[in-house]
Amino acid sequence: MKKFLVISGHPDLKNSLANKTILDEISAQCPQAEIRKLDELYPDYNFDVKAEQAALEKADVILFQYPMHWYSMPGLLKLYVDKVMEHGWAYGSQGNALKGKIFLASITTGAPESAYTATGVMGHTVEEFSFGVANYAALCKMDCKKIFYIGGMMCVPGVTTDEQKNQLVDKAKKQAAEILECLKSL
């Protein structure tokens, strides 16, 4: 199987249900995957650019796992991209470190899927809000195979019932299974 690297962009995984479940599932089903949790690695945003670049260089398939915050990736993950994807390394005429690698993204939203439509409250699809993510992969000469998405993943302590929580966990596990299915097919 291809070397699989997961970059987790959730800013607070300890208080996450969806992202934590997806990562735990990937870890359980695909123990050879490298999972880099940016919130644990860089609580002060002091990125080790060389270590991150080395991890990316080793991988065949790179997955960005994150919740959509304010219609885009969390600041933590955006800062990682700004810092790690250096000109002359990730992009530009001499920047070929990621060339030919496969890129995947897996996005969760708190609002339901129905909100992310032309007629829904958000007015646009998650794909439309993520034009930049696909372009980002392309600029790094990666092949953006798929953007996975599940909505309605809001879990509020004291409000969300156990039954609802179980449903969210099932949904997150399904997303993880789809990611791993895709990985096997590559």
Next chain:
Amino acid sequence: MKKFLVISGHPDLKNSLANKTILDEISAQCPQAEIRKLDELYPDYNFDVKAEQAALEKADVILFQYPMHWYSMPGLLKLYVDKVMEHGWAYGSQGNALKGKIFLASITTGAPESAYTATGVMGHTVEEFSFGVANYAALCKMDCKKIFYIGGMMCVPGVTTDEQKNQLVDKAKKQAAEILECLKSL
């Protein structure tokens, strides 16, 4: 004139031409504007959320000034949004602190305007990459009046000639003039 607050999201203004020129012009022509330079205020991303919220509360018109990095706002500014725009303050049923304020954005890109079209190398317009910015304003119950944009603002030391640099400065000053014209009309 309305109280004008500018949030500068450029991560390194000392090495900026376009963003620095726009901010300097605004400062010169509209000295009563408050300009908050996030890169100077928060080099360690240690945002003073209360101070930022207080600045926002005082303003009638809020401008986000930033270069487009990786098809969206720089991580510095995204992190500011994630941290400062708290639920129950900026959004949600009880979050009305920004309600009714006017929101503007002013975006610069290094690549030329022609790149940001359906048939250009970026494949989408800056407006399309910025769907989330307009939505962000709407979720905070602000009125997103306009997103200003200029492209081709790349300035490479030792490559960009003085004449080209002067042209970029003129273009940036024109953008500042348009922003101030808009401000007067509000």
